[in-house]
Amino acid sequence: WIQPIRDRNTGIWDKVTIEKTGAVTIENPHIVTKVSGLRKPDGAQAPAFIEVEAELSNNSKTTKTGFLKYQIENHTVYVPVTLNANEKKTIKTDRVEIQNPKLWWPNTYGPQNLYTSYIGFVENKSDSKDGLEAIETGIRQVDNHWNNYTRSMEVTVNGQPVFIRGGNWIISDQMLRFSQERYDAEVRFHRDMNLNLIRVWGGALTERPEFYEACDKYGLLVMQDFWGSGDCNGRWIDPMKLEDQWTRRQYPDDHSLFIESAADMIRMIRNYPSLAIWCGGNEITLASDLHHALKDSLMPLLDPNRWFIDYSNSDSMSYNSIGGNGDGPYGIQTLPYFWSYRTWPFNSEIGSVGVGDMTSLKRFLPKENQVIPIETPGVEAVQDSVWTYHKYIGYGKSVEAYGQPKDLEDFANKAQLVNYDQYRTLIEGFIGHQWDWYTGIIIWKTQNPWTALRGQMYDYYLDPNACLYGLKKGGAVFHGMY
Known part of the structure; x- marks a missing residue:
């Protein structure tokens, strides 16, 4: 369903910055x-409370004295610091009490209030913010507990139960061309x-800061x-792979580099209020030494307050009493299915079709391939190889319910009616059974990093299709359901 990123292990592909600092630098504030x-x-x-720590490094050959300064609103805290030559220390501030705080909430539960806080090393006390690092801070507390009735994990924010309505996110752009605007x-x-949630899928990468900033802004956990x-x-035997299953179970080759990179990732994104859950991997527990390094060492040390899931459809997240893989299905369903069939209680991947309209299709399908896809029951491939390449997933006979399509444009228009019903009914079926059957749902998937023909609420060019509007209506806080 996605083509691999070419040359993805070659050279520097993301931003590189050079900073000029003083003798004492601050690293990894938490x-x-x-x-x-x-x-x-x-x-x-x-009141709410804020706990702050940071690593201070003296990069000079002489002893340095001063203060770790933390400031938020009208609260300023100074912690005296003495650092010997080339010494590094972790410094904690006193707990900061915020009276009548403006809290951060996930989307549809309340506003996304953010404070700008400042932290840095200063030699003298003053009102200046020069040299301090600005960090956007959302005051909230995310917790989780086991729901014995649904037999799945339940998320709370600021004490309120939050029914998770999420989307699986692959990557913003397959060619790694990222921008704040996108x-x-x-x-x-x-x-x-x-x-109210985006899951960053384990087959991709850690997103850039601009992604998490947008999630903070719009209330997406x-x-x-x-x-x-x-x-x-x-996880599965795959004869198409070069190496055997048990060799692949030990991927990646360099475990030390993986652990070092994981520690860097945790430090890089742990201050974003939107970050709610860590997950060890997609549909699999990592190699034993990697898994235990994450769960038993890095998480307790670097981010002990967040929920860590072994893998995306783990029984510790959603007890699998049905059998099978623990997530899905991924294709077209009859509308009563979403209301009547009880799937996994916190389903990390479930989705359906997602073909765009004619405007979208014309952007990437050659003229000779702008044809109605002819499906073969039981297989995903269709007669036109370009549609197969772009991972088209079939509609069965659902489009014909609105009349036999005359041409591709007619097919695409009628497919939008199917798209709307599929995703409106999908989300309504889960919401209609929230806290009874379910504590959460994460749709597979809500966006595409390339010109694919499945699993998308909008296309690679950011052109919405009717899936988006079906979800918007079906997920509205107050609306009638049938």
């Missing part, structure tokens, strides 16, 4: 917000669909996978 009790998005709030537009689409996926890492 800001943790504590919001106790059951809160509401409006009205007066009980991130903002894509995450905003997820806000508009009344979703983030479930961040580490880099592993069952289809690549040997």
